[in-house]
Amino acid sequence: MSPAHAQLFLENFHHVATFGATDANGVDRQAATPEDKLSRDWFAHFARARGWEVRVDGIGNMFALLNWTPGAPYVVIGSHLDSQPLGGRFDGAYGVIAGLHAAAELDERVKSGSDDGSSAVPQFNLAVVNWFNEEGGRFAPSIMGSSVFAGLMDEEGMLCVKDLAGVTVREALESIGYLGTDERPEVAGYAEIHIEQGRILERENLTIGAVDYSWYTQKLDIEVLGEQSHTGATAMADRHDALVAASKLVLLVHDVTQKFDEEAIVSSVGHMTLEPNSPIVVARRVHLVADLRSASPEIVKEARASLIEDIAKIAREHDIRINVNDFDIRDIQYYPENGLELIEKAAVNLGLGVRRMRTMAGHDSVAMNRIVPTVMLFIPSVDGVSHCEREFTTDADMVSGLVTLTAVAWEMVNGALEDEPKDPDLDDVQDQLSQDVSAR
Amino acid sequence: MSPAHAQLFLENFHHVATFGATDANGVDRQAATPEDKLSRDWFAHFARARGWEVRVDGIGNMFALLNWTPGAPYVVIGSHLDSQPLGGRFDGAYGVIAGLHAAAELDERVKSGSDDGSSAVPQFNLAVVNWFNEEGGRFAPSIMGSSVFAGLMDEEGMLCVKDLAGVTVREALESIGYLGTDERPEVAGYAEIHIEQGRILERENLTIGAVDYSWYTQKLDIEVLGEQSHTGATAMADRHDALVAASKLVLLVHDVTQKFDEEAIVSSVGHMTLEPNSPIVVARRVHLVADLRSASPEIVKEARASLIEDIAKIAREHDIRINVNDFDIRDIQYYPENGLELIEKAAVNLGLGVRRMRTMAGHDSVAMNRIVPTVMLFIPSVDGVSHCEREFTTDADMVSGLVTLTAVAWEMVNGALEDEPKDPDLDDVQDQLSQDVSAR
Numbered sequence: 001m002s003p004a005h006a007q008l009f010l011e012n013f014h015h016v017a018t019f020g021a022t023d024a025n026g027v028d029r030q031a032a033t034p035e036d037k038l039s040r041d042w043f044a045h046f047a048r049a050r051g052w053e054v055r056v057d058g059i060g061n062m063f064a065l066l067n068w069t070p071g072a073p074y075v076v077i078g079s080h081l082d083s084q085p086l087g088g089r090f091d092g093a094y095g096v097i098a099g100l101h102a103a104a105e106l107d108e109r110v111k112s113g114s115d116d117g118s119s120a121v122p123q124f125n126l127a128v129v130n131w132f133n134e135e136g137g138r139f140a141p142s143i144m145g146s147s148v149f150a151g152l153m154d155e156e157g158m159l160c161v162k163d164l165a166g167v168t169v170r171e172a173l174e175s176i177g178y179l180g181t182d183e184r185p186e187v188a189g190y191a192e193i194h195i196e197q198g199r200i201l202e203r204e205n206l207t208i209g210a211v212d213y214s215w216y217t218q219k220l221d222i223e224v225l226g227e228q229s230h231t232g233a234t235a236m237a238d239r240h241d242a243l244v245a246a247s248k249l250v251l252l253v254h255d256v257t258q259k260f261d262e263e264a265i266v267s268s269v270g271h272m273t274l275e276p277n278s279p280i281v282v283a284r285r286v287h288l289v290a291d292l293r294s295a296s297p298e299i300v301k302e303a304r305a306s307l308i309e310d311i312a313k314i315a316r317e318h319d320i321r322i323n324v325n326d327f328d329i330r331d332i333q334y335y336p337e338n339g340l341e342l343i344e345k346a347a348v349n350l351g352l353g354v355r356r357m358r359t360m361a362g363h364d365s366v367a368m369n370r371i372v373p374t375v376m377l378f379i380p381s382v383d384g385v386s387h388c389e390r391e392f393t394t395d396a397d398m399v400s401g402l403v404t405l406t407a408v409a410w411e412m413v414n415g416a417l418e419d420e421p422k423d424p425d426l427d428d429v430q431d432q433l434s435q436d437v438s439a440r
Numbered sequence: 441m442s443p444a445h446a447q448l449f450l451e452n453f454h455h456v457a458t459f460g461a462t463d464a465n466g467v468d469r470q471a472a473t474p475e476d477k478l479s480r481d482w483f484a485h486f487a488r489a490r491g492w493e494v495r496v497d498g499i500g501n502m503f504a505l506l507n508w509t510p511g512a513p514y515v516v517i518g519s520h521l522d523s524q525p526l527g528g529r530f531d532g533a534y535g536v537i538a539g540l541h542a543a544a545e546l547d548e549r550v551k552s553g554s555d556d557g558s559s560a561v562p563q564f565n566l567a568v569v570n571w572f573n574e575e576g577g578r579f580a581p582s583i584m585g586s587s588v589f590a591g592l593m594d595e596e597g598m599l600c601v602k603d604l605a606g607v608t609v610r611e612a613l614e615s616i617g618y619l620g621t622d623e624r625p626e627v628a629g630y631a632e633i634h635i636e637q638g639r640i641l642e643r644e645n646l647t648i649g650a651v652d653y654s655w656y657t658q659k660l661d662i663e664v665l666g667e668q669s670h671t672g673a674t675a676m677a678d679r680h681d682a683l684v685a686a687s688k689l690v691l692l693v694h695d696v697t698q699k700f701d702e703e704a705i706v707s708s709v710g711h712m713t714l715e716p717n718s719p720i721v722v723a724r725r726v727h728l729v730a731d732l733r734s735a736s737p738e739i740v741k742e743a744r745a746s747l748i749e750d751i752a753k754i755a756r757e758h759d760i761r762i763n764v765n766d767f768d769i770r771d772i773q774y775y776p777e778n779g780l781e782l783i784e785k786a787a788v789n790l791g792l793g794v795r796r797m798r799t800m801a802g803h804d805s806v807a808m809n810r811i812v813p814t815v816m817l818f819i820p821s822v823d824g825v826s827h828c829e830r831e832f833t834t835d836a837d838m839v840s841g842l843v844t845l846t847a848v849a850w851e852m853v854n855g856a857l858e859d860e861p862k863d864p865d866l867d868d869v870q871d872q873l874s875q876d877v878s879a880r
Contacts, residue, residue, distance in 0.1 A: 229826065268671035
């Protein structure tokens with residue numbers, strides 16, 4: 001990749017970060033908002049300007065197709081352009097923009113190669129994807145677009161999901177002009193690059209993470225049903241305060257991690273709503289969502305059992321009802337070994353430090369890994385923070401990640417993750433890329 | 441009051457309860473909503489059908505004026521037609537509808553008396569009021585319309601208050617056609633009847649409460665500022681979770697009452713919002729409102745000081761900022777002694793059990809008591825519950841309250857609460873009313 005191309009990539013990245021930009025260097029670009037539309041329009045323009053076909057499917061996923069070999073399936077690369085409310089500008093957007101630029105680089109390579117006949121056209125076509133609603137901040141659950149694509153979630157059901165203002169996914173996508181009807185591309189493999197959202201690469205001074213498995217995760221949907229009453233006129237002893245019970249529950253969910261080894265499990269309540277939510281009314285109903293994650297399914301199940309037992313005690317103590325439902329259970333997913341080796345080889349050839357690591361966060365690649373050979377790459381996150389405005393990754397790490405992704409995608413379109421991998425000219429390509437990156 | 445008139449009152453009461461009716465016998469008729477408009481239109485129609493003048497002021501308060509003596513000030517009776525979300529059908533609405541029917545009864549008495557010359561026209565005119573936004577569920581603070589009327593809150597500031605959807609009071613009132621420009625009536629006195637919202641009358645088998653003072657109350661506006669982060673990727677030790685800190689705070693506010701004698705103080709958190717409120721994001725900011733009430737200002741102040749100290753500890757423990765601001769401080773208000781005697785005398789004359797009692801809840805009468813001689817009457821609440829759908833008071837108690845209010849209002853328009861009370865024919869009137877009620 002030429003220094004000029006790397007520079008153009010960085011300019012594009014920082015331009016997209018202006019869509020929904022916040023005062024504190026973050027972005028607020030939730031799914032199917034006007035800000036999301038700006039980033040989608042930009043994606044479509046980038047693709048069409050290069051003569052690529054753009055498709056939008058029935059759940060708002062966008063695909064830019066590079067049709068090198070008519071009829072061949074696609075290796076898909078990308079991530080998502082939506083963000084959390086007051087989120088960071090790297091989470092998701094980096095992977096999409098890196099995907100577009102990796103595709104541009106490979107498109108040039110294929111076209112110049114096929115012009116002079118020096119190189120065969122790759123076995124697979126290439127596509128870049130912008131998945132709908134990975135974040136799930138506005139519309140739950142998260143990882144929606146890729147999960148529908150992979151057949152893990154029902155499209156019709158997801159189109160009916162409402163945000164807090166009562167707007168459905170269908171209405172929101174229609175309102176920004178991105179409820180599509182295009183046919184979904186046939187997929188041969190999937191690659192995604194993303195910021196780590198943790199401190200491991202930074203601590204170990206490495207540039208590339210090769211994701212070997214995703215944590216076991218599950219959520220608990222919890223409804224606390226007390227009795228509405230007057231905050232002034234109701235004696236303390238006569239109350240069935242749903243918020244007092246819910247507050248104990250939030251602390252239970254937080255403290256349950258202390259029953260296990262340090263960093264063995266994380267748990268959180270990030271979503272909670274009160275009814276009627278009036279300063280002078282004791283709450284009737286509190287709805288909250290608890291999120292449990294661990295490398296070990298057994299630890300999550302043990303934490304869940306402990307919570308269920310303690311929640312029942314709180315319900316008895318306050319003489320109220322608490323309904324708990326399991327949802328969004330995601331089993332450990334292992335990424336294919338030959339994909340990990342592909343990432344490691346590409347990084348080493350580029351002179352970049354690399355290690356294998358699990359992901360605690362969910363990603364679109366976790367859904368895609370269920371249906372096609374999938375690889376996931378990480379680059380460092382400064383201080384390990386994400387889902388916040390001070391999320392940060394250096395330009396140098398972003399470019400190193402882009403070059404690695406380009407190398408990996410090239411191998412994949414040439415069939416590297418097929419059952420019998422072909423490996424015609426990996427080293428040559430990597431040498432060339434390695435020179436490019438060191439020339440920056 | 442004739443049995444037919446009592447029957448009409450009950451029919452009207454139960455009709456108004458259909459505006460915003462909920463499935464569980466409550467009403468959801470928040471300030472300046474389409475449901476509130478229905479009740480306001482009904483009020484205006486009731487008044488105009490009887491030839492009374494209707495005025496709407498700049499904060500949406502509605503007055504029905506009975507102009508017996510041109511130029512004389514008004515004794516105002518009434519309450520509010522707005523409700524809490526999923527509130528009860530008695531809170532507020534009972535006082536307005538009883539006010540309208542007391543006025544209708546007295547209007548008939550004055551007009552028939554002045555026709556045959558047997559009775560002098562009262563010294564004061566009479567008005568019935570429907571105060572805007574007593575509940576404060578949609579627009580904080582509560583007791584808004586009467587407080588603006590009494591000069592305790594700034595009208596322009598209140599018109600700019602927004603609900604959770606960002607709609608201002610001004611826009612909401614305009615949208616239902618009740619942002620008025622009429623001149624406010626000059627007031628000589630105020631009377632309000634309301635359900636007790638407590639168990640005292642029910643326990644002691646009494647029908648009328650004469651409110652002698654209001655509790656000292658104050659609110660704390662609390663902002664908990666943590667750091668937004670990813671629920672999956674952020675280690676527990678690296679978090680500054682605003683919701684975990686806020687949950688501890690809710691429990692502190694609840695438990696502080698245990699430092700004092702039983703029923704000496706009530707405290708609550710009824711309002712709380714999270715940002716960004718996403719299931720997979722650790723909360724950045726939690727905003728909540730604590731409500732403290734006691735008969736003793738010293739107890740509230742001691743509880744507040746204890747909370748401030750404990751909140752500072754939580755902020756240090758979680759390394760986050762917590763901002764606490766006092767607001768909505770309402771001192772103890774004593775109702776005038778001659779008003780209490782007036783209620784007691786009226787009740788005794790009607791054969792109704794009566795006692796003096798404080799109000800723990802705020803009411804429009806608390807605001808009006810700051811500017812004119814004011815009386816407040818209670819009738820029983822079954823089980824003491826209110827601000828909820830199962831709020832209940834019997835028809836018999838409602839009619840007894842109406843008859844008592846009518847007697848009290850008659851004395852007031854005849855100058856009973858002036859510095860030198862005149863008491864021309866109280867006993868005669870009460871005898872007549874007493875017969876009416878026993879005939880039901």
